[in-house]
Amino acid sequence: MSHVFPRHSRKELPVVSRGEGPFLYDTSGKAYFDGSGGAAVSCLGHSDPAVLTAIKAQVDAVAFAHTGFFTSEPAERLADKLIENAPGNLDRVYLVSGGSEATESALKLARQYVFEKGETKRRHVIARRQSYHGNTLGALATGGNLWRREPFSPLLMETHHISPCYAYRGQKPDETSFDYGQRVAQELEDKILELGPQDVLAFVVEPVVGATSGAVPPVEGYFKRVREICDKYGVLLILDEVMCGMGRTGSLFAYEKEGISPDICAVAKGLGAGYQPIGAMLCTSEIYDVIKQGSGFFQHGHTYNGHPTAAAAALAVAKRLIDDGVAASVAPMGAKLVDELKTVFGHHPNIGDVRGRGLFLGLEIVKNRETKEPFETELAIPARLKSAAFEAGLICYPMGGTIDGKLGAHVLLAPPFIMETSH
Ligand code: PLP
Numbered sequence: 001m002s003h004v005f006p007r008h009s010r011k012e013l014p015v016v017s018r019g020e021g022p023f024l025y026d027t028s029g030k031a032y033f034d035g036s037g038g039a040a041v042s043c044l045g046h047s048d049p050a051v052l053t054a055i056k057a058q059v060d061a062v063a064f065a066h067t068g069f070f071t072s073e074p075a076e077r078l079a080d081k082l083i084e085n086a087p088g089n090l091d092r093v094y095l096v097s098g099g100s101e102a103t104e105s106a107l108k109l110a111r112q113y114v115f116e117k118g119e120t121k122r123r124h125v126i127a128r129r130q131s132y133h134g135n136t137l138g139a140l141a142t143g144g145n146l147w148r149r150e151p152f153s154p155l156l157m158e159t160h161h162i163s164p165c166y167a168y169r170g171q172k173p174d175e176t177s178f179d180y181g182q183r184v185a186q187e188l189e190d191k192i193l194e195l196g197p198q199d200v201l202a203f204v205v206e207p208v209v210g211a212t213s214g215a216v217p218p219v220e221g222y223f224k225r226v227r228e229i230c231d232k233y234g235v236l237l238i239l240d241e242v243m244c245g246m247g248r249t250g251s252l253f254a255y256e257k258e259g260i261s262p263d264i265c266a267v268a269k270g271l272g273a274g275y276q277p278i279g280a281m282l283c284t285s286e287i288y289d290v291i292k293q294g295s296g297f298f299q300h301g302h303t304y305n306g307h308p309t310a311a312a313a314a315l316a317v318a319k320r321l322i323d324d325g326v327a328a329s330v331a332p333m334g335a336k337l338v339d340e341l342k343t344v345f346g347h348h349p350n351i352g353d354v355r356g357r358g359l360f361l362g363l364e365i366v367k368n369r370e371t372k373e374p375f376e377t378e379l380a381i382p383a384r385l386k387s388a389a390f391e392a393g394l395i396c397y398p399m400g401g402t403i404d405g406k407l408g409a410h411v412l413l414a415p416p417f418i419m420e421t422s423h
Pocket of ligand 1: 039099100101103132135206210211241242243244269
């Protein structure tokens with residue numbers, strides 16, 4: 001009998017034995033095409049030789065040294081690489097072990113920054129109903145997924161949720177997509193005014209929404225307006241690129257396409273591409289300098305911050321993505337895949353929308369394509385799809401949930417950037 005405490009306690013799972021390129025294999029030899037990189041993690045596929053070599057070399061040199069005593073070469077070089085390739089004002093990189101830790105750290109950095117600046121009343125966090133920011137208590141409180149929050153609600157800090165930018169569901173027939181984006185962005189200003197501008201700390205948002213609704217990009221102009229509103233009231237803009245970052249949408253950072261720059265940005269998943277657990281929080285020098293010149297100490301920290309082996313893996317991943325041009329294939333391959341999905345599913349009676357950016361794609365599942373009416377059992381349909389696809393040798397990421405009181409179900413696809421047309 002197994003002593004592992006699994007995610008699903010009533011499911012028998014196959015045992016994974018190896019990975020190669022875009023495929024995973026179980027111990028029976030069955031192959032699975034990793035069409036979602038687990039949950040948008042494995043952007044380089046499996047067994048990338050350059051990443052494996054970098055990890056082995058780092059382990060041979062020194063696997064771990066605590067950041068209370070040392071910095072390390074791979075951590076320094078990874079931070080440089082990220083900042084060199086991050087457009088806008090981001091200047092410092094705080095390395096953590098995963099996505100939840102990155103968003104949790106972002107919230108705490110935001111709060112410590114205003115605290116040290118003397119703006120001690122700033123405490124309200126605003127986020128969107130269509131969002132997932134992680135599973136630690138602060139990150140969970142920030143996310144808008146009711147199903148994930150429900151059992152823990154007495155433990156969660158108060159957060160304020162506004163509408164998402166979800167044109168398929170929210171745009172009115174007589175409205176342009178631009179006007180729709182301005183209308184939903186206006187909810188941010190309204191909420192700030194309602195809470196009192198001096199009391200609002202941050203707005204946390206995924207540039208392209210992942211797990212809660214399957215690769216939903218914003219409409220044009222939405223983020224520009226959001227940035228303006230945040231600037232007007234001194235509210236920090238925290239972008240959660242844990243899922244959509246690191247080249248997944250066709251640019252290294254998803255925010256590049258929006259023509260804005262955040263105050264803080266969280267990345268993970270594709271950062272280590274699954275070769276090591278790692279996440280990062282990037283912030284502006286303005287934020288960093290307030291802490292440097294104030295207490296001189298970010299009052300946060302985990303044992304595995306800046307883990308040298310994880311940093312070496314992420315540095316090797318970044319080199320593959322940027323220097324070897326792997327990330328450059330995302331936009332053209334994504335365009336081909338979306339065309340193919342539209343050909344196959346574009347008229348399917350139960351697929352309401354085919355959408356996404358780069359190799360971050362989503363299919364919205366509906367009961368009725370014309371009316372967009374969802375199935376009543378929003379979690380059962382994705383679960384059945386996941387099992388059927390897995391049985392057939394395809395790993396994809398179907399999910400369901402309730403957004404703005406409406407049910408929704410979707411399949412998220414996030415295949416490795418090394419996929420080829422034949423796959
Ligand atoms: N933020 C977003 C947008 C995510 O999609 C996720 C995970 O799916 C997280 C945060 C949490 O990341 P992790 O599961 O690595 O803790």
